[in-house]
Amino acid sequence: MLSQAAEDYLKSIYKLQEKGGKVSTGVLAEFLNVKPASVTGMIKKLESMKLIKYERYQGVTLTNAGKAIALEVIRHHRLLELYLFKALGMPWDGVHDEAEKLEHVISEEMEARMDAYLGYPTADPHGSPIPDKNGVVPKTESVPMTSLQEGQSCVVAEVNDSDSALLRHLGSFNLYPGTRFRVIEVAPFEGPFTIDVAGQQAVIGREVAKHILVDDIHDT
Amino acid sequence: MLSQAAEDYLKSIYKLQEKGGKVSTGVLAEFLNVKPASVTGMIKKLESMKLIKYERYQGVTLTNAGKAIALEVIRHHRLLELYLFKALGMPWDGVHDEAEKLEHVISEEMEARMDAYLGYPTADPHGSPIPDKNGVVPKTESVPMTSLQEGQSCVVAEVNDSDSALLRHLGSFNLYPGTRFRVIEVAPFEGPFTIDVAGQQAVIGREVAKHILVDDIHDT
DNA sequence: TGTAAAATTTAGTTATGCCTAAATTTTTTT
DNA sequence: AAAAAAATTTAGGCATAACTAAATTTTACA
Numbered sequence: 272m273l274s275q276a277a278e279d280y281l282k283s284i285y286k287l288q289e290k291g292g293k294v295s296t297g298v299l300a301e302f303l304n305v306k307p308a309s310v311t312g313m314i315k316k317l318e319s320m321k322l323i324k325y326e327r328y329q330g331v332t333l334t335n336a337g338k339a340i341a342l343e344v345i346r347h348h349r350l351l352e353l354y355l356f357k358a359l360g361m362p363w364d365g366v367h368d369e370a371e372k373l374e375h376v377i378s379e380e381m382e383a384r385m386d387a388y389l390g391y392p393t394a395d396p397h398g399s400p401i402p403d404k405n406g407v408v409p410k411t412e413s414v415p416m417t418s419l420q421e422g423q424s425c426v427v428a429e430v431n432d433s434d435s436a437l438l439r440h441l442g443s444f445n446l447y448p449g450t451r452f453r454v455i456e457v458a459p460f461e462g463p464f465t466i467d468v469a470g471q472q473a474v475i476g477r478e479v480a481k482h483i484l485v486d487d488i489h490d491t
Numbered sequence: 492m493l494s495q496a497a498e499d500y501l502k503s504i505y506k507l508q509e510k511g512g513k514v515s516t517g518v519l520a521e522f523l524n525v526k527p528a529s530v531t532g533m534i535k536k537l538e539s540m541k542l543i544k545y546e547r548y549q550g551v552t553l554t555n556a557g558k559a560i561a562l563e564v565i566r567h568h569r570l571l572e573l574y575l576f577k578a579l580g581m582p583w584d585g586v587h588d589e590a591e592k593l594e595h596v597i598s599e600e601m602e603a604r605m606d607a608y609l610g611y612p613t614a615d616p617h618g619s620p621i622p623d624k625n626g627v628v629p630k631t632e633s634v635p636m637t638s639l640q641e642g643q644s645c646v647v648a649e650v651n652d653s654d655s656a657l658l659r660h661l662g663s664f665n666l667y668p669g670t671r672f673r674v675i676e677v678a679p680f681e682g683p684f685t686i687d688v689a690g691q692q693a694v695i696g697r698e699v700a701k702h703i704l705v706d707d708i709h710d711t
Numbered sequence: 712t713g714t715a716a717a718a719t720t721t722a723g724t725t726a727t728g729c730c731t732a733a734a735t736t737t738t739t740t741t
Numbered sequence: 742a743a744a745a746a747a748a749t750t751t752a753g754g755c756a757t758a759a760c761t762a763a764a765t766t767t768t769a770c771a
Contacts, residue, residue: 276758296719309759311720316757328719328767358578359604372596378589384579496728516749529729531750536727548737548749 285341364438398429398448505561584658618649618668
């Protein structure tokens with residue numbers, strides 16, 4: 272059985288790999304909040320297990336076996352988030368931390384039962400796609416909110432799930448996945464976005480906007 | 492934060508203390524499936540944290556602080572068992588293993604939400620009492636099935652939750668907590684019990700009967 | 712292109728919690 | 742009460758996964 276630490280490394284490598292760019296020792300260390308020297312150690316271990324490929328001073332890549340485990344953990348995480356949200360009514364800014372702990376310990380049986388209870392969902396409460404049991408990740412074609420122009424309307428597709436302060440902030444504007452809004456104004460020089468959400472105006476800073484992916488864009 | 496291993500020690504000490512008799516290094520080791528030498532080590536650690544009291548070569552006792560943690564873990568375990576059984580429909584012989592892992596990682600928030608969902612229950616699917624949030628354990632006055640006489644009728648109060656083969660066996664006779672049955676015959680020389688459960692006869696061996704606690708006994 | 716800066720790896724340490732084997736203490740038996 | 746048996750503790754190791762500090766390799770720039 273794989274350790275929780277190892278599972279976290281694989282999950283992190285997957286996420287960083289997804290964002291593009293090479294997954295270096297330093298980037299991984301930063302992401303996992305450990306020192307680079309510690310990452311070197313775990314990399315060797317995972318490499319010896321054939322879960323990643325590694326070239327000294329270069330970076331890591333997941334093997335098929337490693338990717339399968341990463342996706343399994345991510346599936347657990349997102350199913351748990353949605354389950355805790357829907358079945359237990361936990362707030363969307365609280366489910367991430369809980370899922371982070373539970374994802375490593377639930378059985379396949381429990382995973383399957385949550386999946387069935389939820390009706391085989393394809394996205395968690397933050398809009399992130401839930402890989403299916405075969406490791407197939409639902410396709411999405413969402414883009415960062417920062418690429419929007421004045422006058423465009425769109426639907427929130429996905430928001431970063433790990434920053435609960437951000438999530439509470441978005442919640443205060445009713446900016447949940449599925450919510451449609453329209454860009455009223457984009458302040459010049461990388462300034463904030465003023466948007467209209469269900470008749471209410473809200474001002475969203477650049478940094479926040481980077482963490483919001485949107486979908487179904489229309490020019491109005 | 493206390494390690495999972497330490498929590499398991501405290502929980503085990505509590506359970507062994509409950510059964511009466513001194514909780515010696517050897518008994519704890521046997522119960523936890525580790526070697527006595529390992530127990531000595533953890534005992535020292537828990538003692539230094541003032542969670543247990545210990546006298547060399549004598550045995551351990553929980554302090555109030557230690558007992559509080561033990562009861563918290565047991566509360567998690569039993570709430571989880573009932574939750575998995577009721578909310579996710581997991582079989583009663585499967586919930587123990589899952590709860591064993593989850594009990595160490597759920598938050599107080601999740602505990603409270605499961606508690607509310609379940610209507611503040613006082614017993615798990617195997618009839619074991621669920622301590623409340625203040626560590627108060629519901630009183631029960633059940634006795635081992637082995638103390639029954641021929642002709643007596645009673646209700647199943649509690650069965651050992653950790654032996655899933657036993658649970659499946661009992662399930663096949665519909666012997667769940669709350670089920671009433673009557674003793675038809677007790678074979679001599681420590682022999683098996685023949686009982687009547689809802690019109691069906693069943694033969695229950697001594698060893699199995701030891702793991703069944705009963706309640707509400709009537710002579711018929 | 713050579714040197715300084717940055718990134719990475721190696722070497723050695725720490726903490727947890729388990730193990731075995733040997734030493735010690737307690738209990739039981741004769 | 743002494744000797745044998747049983748229980749417990751000590752001593753020394755192992756694996757995991759982190760850390761710091763020092764050495765090495767790569768990259769970047771002047």
